[in-house]
Amino acid sequence: MSIKTxxxxxxxxxxxxxxxxxxxxxxxxxxxxxxxxxxxxSKRRTQAIQMKNKAYSRFLATV
Numbered sequence: 500m501s502i503k504t505x506x507x508x509x510x511x512x513x514x515x516x517x518x519x520x521x522x523x524x525x526x527x528x529x530x531x532x533x534x535x536x537x538x539x540x541s542k543r544r545t546q547a548i549q550m551k552n553k554a555y556s557r558f559l560a561t562v
């Protein structure tokens with residue numbers, strides 16, 4: 500029996516050519532009206548995700 504992929508999580512991830520995982524930081528979509536321009540600009544950036552092999556196989560089995 501194999502583990503099913505967590506589809507909603509895998510749709511938010513991009514896998515680079517070298518196999519790195521890249522995604523947006525969570526919790527950046529609203530309550531941004533009072534933020535500085537520098538802060539809101541940094542929220543648009545993506546970051547690399549560090550994941551253990553067990554979690555990698557659970558969330559991204561088909562990626």
